[in-house]
Amino acid sequence: MPARARALPWREDLPASLVVFLVALPLCVGVAVASGVPAELGLVTGIVGGVVVGLLPGSSLQVSGPAAGLTVLVLEAVREHGLHALGALVLATGVLQLAMGLLRLGRWFRAMSAAVVHGMLAGIGLILIFGQLYAMAGRPAPGTGLGKIAGLPALLADAATGRAAASPVLLGVATLLVLLLWRYLPARVRVVPAPLVAVGLASAVTAITALPVARIRVEGLFEVVRLPDAASFAALAGIGGAGTVLAFTLIASAETLFSAAAVDRMHHGPRTDYDRELTSQGVGNAICGLLGALPMTAVIVRSAANVQAGARTKASRTLHGVWLLLFAALLPAVIGLIPVAALAAVLVHAGAKLVPVRRLGALWREHRGEAVVLTATAGAIIATNLFEGVLAGVGLAVVKSAWQTSHLHIGVEEPGGPAGGPLRVRLTGQATFLRLPRLLDALERLPADRAVELDWSGLRHLDHACTVALVSWAAQHRARSTGTLEVEPPLPTAV
Secondary structure, three states, rough: OOOHHHHHHHHHHHHHHHHHHHHHHHHHHHHHOOOOHHHHHHHHHHHHHHOOHHHHOOOOOOOEEEEHHHHHHHHHHHHHHHHHHHHHHHHHHHHHHHHHHHOHHHHHHHOOHHHHHHHHHHHHHHHHHHHHHHHHHOOOEEEEEEHHHHHHHHHHHHHHHHOOOHHHHHHHHHHHHHHHHHHOOOOOOOOHOOOHHHHHHHHHHHHHHHHOOEEEEOOHHHHHOOOOOOOHHHHHHHHHHEEEEEEEEHHHHHHHHHHHHHHHHOOOOOOOOHHHHHHHHHHHHHHHHHOOOOOOOOOOOOOHHHOOOOOOOOOHHHHHHHEEEEEHHHHHHHHHHHHHHHHHHHHOOOHHHHHHHHHHHHHHHHHHHHHHHHHHHHHHHOOOOOOHHHHHHHHHHOOOHHHHOOEEEEEEEOOOOOOOOOEEEEEEEEEEEEHHHHHHHHOOOOOOOOEEEEEEEEEEEHHHHHHHHHHHHHHHHHHHOOOOEEEEEEOOOOO
16 A cells, blocks of 8 residues: 555656656757757756756755746856856856855745846846847847847837748747647647647748748757866856856746745645755756756746646656656757747747736735836846846835835824923834934924924834934024923933
8 A cells, every 4th residue: 555655646747747848848948049058058957957956855846947037147148258158157156056055045035025036037028028029030139138129119110011031020920829829729738838839830830841940050968068167167256257156046046936935835745945945956056057058947837837737746857857858868850940930939928927917017006116126126127237137126125125114203292282382292113314304304393482392202213313313403402492392211412
């Protein structure tokens, strides 16, 4: 009976692993191409994410591999430092994640503002969409986010009037339509993942009709794997390289742990150990770095497919890595049949999923400040770059939080006595420098010919700036006013 109980999960894990493999295959290749690296490097990262990270502790059902959320940053890193330096950057990322996991810092990522994370993903998704629209039209994309946006009207006009090559445009649009309409088909048809069907159909049509479109360049798995050499690590010495490693680490770790929280809500099995999961991701990225591959993170699309396919244990995600390895080793030429325009359409569809349109509407109605942070983060990423945009979002989130928590109530009471009776001023809440202008305005409006009783005992916090302002105002009021001033509790004499 125990042996039967142990064997039962394989009945669910084996078919689930095939589903995840079919979902991961086109995405691994597409993310690599969009990142400006050989397609096989995306498969290498997917293989490591399955065969290595799939066996390690942390989360039991979420799946790791190359992610669309890191595409923009990898593309910038390859342009700035070269493909030869990518391995060193990813290796350093893995070591940093490993150290953070061992220091038990994984749980702190749960404190990151959700608006910043969703704004980060929205910015990445929009840049991904804008860039891949050019690939769907068979044209190179501008290097900056603002450049991509500025060139879109001319690109769309060329596609509509026929000045752009018709074959890649039509192929990309058809692929996108398959992706959008697939979910409306019967459930028995939707057993096969939409990305695989869309890319497979596009590849078949291209091969049969000999369409004049660009296809994925195939170099071979062993040809693209390169161990980092001494020259590769030179990129780590500069500020740009160090910033790239930090951005890789923060974004990959945040996306992994937010994905873990989402996956935990989808099943009733063991919960994720965040510190162990961060350590496992560090091991995986260190190995990817040694192989010169893309950085990895846990990916919510593949993880959700794993859970929805009925996976029970780690075996499903590990086996999906085995299937990727067998495919890359035995059928690499198949990758060369895939049209670039079809993969671009898959990534446009994936990028659209990163833009939380529905969440933004709900936030605007219920938490308008969070919606502003989300939108500002996405806009900053498009206008600058990923790292600076995220820093801007975090800074704005901190300012918003400080403003909201620094609530100060100023009550001025005139208890039913004669007009010449004392005014009672009560301060409650938190008096910080953010509320200093309002506090001083209220105090300076008090008439100079009235007695004043200032009660600040209801303040939960009084920072140094407000303390100095109260002491200074009290001294000036006593010097200029004909009425008395009583302060309870007494203000400090020296500040």
